[in-house]
Amino acid sequence: GESVGLHLPTLSVQEGDNSIINCAYSNSASDYFIWYKQESGKGPQFIIDIRSNMDKRQGQRVTVLLNKTVKHLSLQIAATQPGDSAVYFCAEGGYTPLVFGKGTRLSVIA
């Protein structure tokens, strides 16, 4: 069936560096994508979303890029901080139920 997956299960970055977390999706009909951050023992926290009619969307220190040609989604975090350490999930939505990817653990090295 259709699925949303991640290229990298773990990512370690130096504090202050930029982080890039990738996600591949397989449903070409997907029209809405979301990134969530989940800290240990907590529920997912909404970070940023993007609709399929956009290629890029920026938030505070975060940017989401969408490449519909290769069905790829990425989350860029600028100047990564220790508080960014968490598991990040991409999710695919639209008119179908939200489907979550497997998650990437981001570890920030101080």
Next chain:
Amino acid sequence: GAVVSQHPSWVICKSGTSVKIECRSLDFQATTMFWYRQFPKQSLMLMATSNEGSKATYEQGVEKDKFLINHASLTLSTLTVTSAHPEDSSFYICSASLGRGRGGAQHFGDGTRLSIL
């Protein structure tokens, strides 16, 4: 805004008992809420969609008689794990959607860690 509260945050109980988990939208009305289950180091698995004033919609493989869902008001959905057994131990998370039905952005509670002895 868009705060979702879940209670309790942690529960330990004996095998065979039933456990009720509450999910409340604190500052908005949610006609649709969702219940997920998450095992350690795994992603969220949708269990069911809770619809205010009607029956919940369960995902394939989820026993509706095992996981009872009630959505009696626009701000409260409950999940009852009936006759819980150790294999039901997991992290249960609820969420509410602010728009676009099941596929829109969801805001999550902080989860309930259920441990069955």
